[in-house]
Amino acid sequence: MDAERLQHLQERLGVRFRDPEILRRALTHRSAVAENPLDSNERLEFLGDAVVGLVISETLFQQFPGSMEGELAKSKSYVVSEAALAEAAHQLGLEEFVLLSPGEAASGGRRRRSILADVFEAVVAAVYLDRGIRQARRLVRNALKHAVCTAARDRHRQDYKSALQEQTQARYRRAPVYRVVSEEGRDHDKTFVVQALLYDRVIGAGSGKSKKEAEQCAARDALERLMHSAADAPGPGEPFMEIGVQ
Numbered sequence: 001m002d003a004e005r006l007q008h009l010q011e012r013l014g015v016r017f018r019d020p021e022i023l024r025r026a027l028t029h030r031s032a033v034a035e036n037p038l039d040s041n042e043r044l045e046f047l048g049d050a051v052v053g054l055v056i057s058e059t060l061f062q063q064f065p066g067s068m069e070g071e072l073a074k075s076k077s078y079v080v081s082e083a084a085l086a087e088a089a090h091q092l093g094l095e096e097f098v099l100l101s102p103g104e105a106a107s108g109g110r111r112r113r114s115i116l117a118d119v120f121e122a123v124v125a126a127v128y129l130d131r132g133i134r135q136a137r138r139l140v141r142n143a144l145k146h147a148v149c150t151a152a153r154d155r156h157r158q159d160y161k162s163a164l165q166e167q168t169q170a171r172y173r174r175a176p177v178y179r180v181v182s183e184e185g186r187d188h189d190k191t192f193v194v195q196a197l198l199y200d201r202v203i204g205a206g207s208g209k210s211k212k213e214a215e216q217c218a219a220r221d222a223l224e225r226l227m228h229s230a231a232d233a234p235g236p237g238e239p240f241m242e243i244g245v246q
Contacts, residue, residue, distance in 0.1 A: 017130050026122035031101035041122035048121030051128050055140040075151040085117035088143040114191045160219035178215045196222040
């Protein structure tokens, strides 16, 4: 990546790096430096995860003075979820700058949530190391302010699994089941991909840093698809048709 593109990203981030090379490393996926993984962004991602967690914990603690520890923990879990971090990366346009191997890029790596979330954390770590906690805090708070607002509205606390079960029991007299279809990442930082099934047909899919989070995402996806297909849905006891999950 040339200096001009790095400069463009710094302007987008609102951060002027003393050492632009640390930003370059933050954007480097392991696939691009397979022979020397220490040149990838994985170490920065490790640090960035902690910095993001600290800033969001601090933000929630300040903004929700009436919330107990359990409520704050639930809010934090939502705000620092892979989905929220990937969306923050997308809003910053980081997918335009991430360095991938040709194969990873061709397989859609620039749109993969796990890669985008990791790049966001690595960029935060780069800002922290190069410019300090104040700049890192500003970046995290600006990038994740929508997720924090969503947490404040309690939308993340919906139990999508229970809501989906109520819908399927009422319509089809059957409860959904969940199936883990893949696990990606290192042992301490796995991403689970889960499908929701009914009558052995896939009705939703989702991913998360835990099986529970992935199941909730799959249930939410299934609920949205059920609402969109309500007009064509079979009646109780009738064969269930797959709802367009790829």
